[in-house]
Amino acid sequence: MKASKIIREKLGFTQEEMAQYLSITRSLLALYENGRRDLPTAAFVKLAEIESFLTRSPPPKESSRPHIKLQQKKAQKLLDDLAKQKVFKKELLNRKLVATQKVYDQHMLLLNLLDHLKSSNKRSATNRIHPAWLAIMEAKALEEIEQNGLHVQAMLEAQIAS
DSSP: OOHHHHHHHHHTOOHHHHHHHHTSOHHHHHHHHTTSSOOOHHHHHHHHHHHHHHHHSOOOOGGGSHHHHHHHHHHHHHHHHHHHHHHHHHHHHHHHHHHHHHHHHHHHHHHHHHHHHHHHHHHOSSSOOOHHHHHHHHHHHHHHHHHTSHHHHHHHHHHHHO
16 A cells, blocks of 8 residues: 555545645546556655654644644533433433332222222122223223333333433
8 A cells, every 4th residue: 555545544635635735636646546657756755744744753642732622621511411311311211110100009009999899799789889880990990000010110110220
């Protein structure tokens, strides 16, 4: 691989950008990188200067560049915002879990009451509760238990933990 291509990759230059710096056409640079043409002397000297700089210069300290502080502030703000979003999401999930548990507990209690009322209906001829109402309420309780069941609660707990 030709030095110009290695240098381009290190600096993130396109062939067009490197060719502009070397004051040559992009096609001439491509031909040089493929071993089909030589560079003009002036372009070769510029390329050698870059290569020399890259091989003898220590890597720059990030803190010596003013834009780095701005980048660090942006990164920190992004991380802070993401942390706040995560806390907010966990709080929402916690609230949803509490509400789900409440509805589940209410309807489990309702099922227990319905069982009690059914057994009372069998023992007493007076104050009987209509069996259709008992069936409707039982269906409602079972549906709410399914929608807010232990599997739903476990999923919410897993989301909170992650």
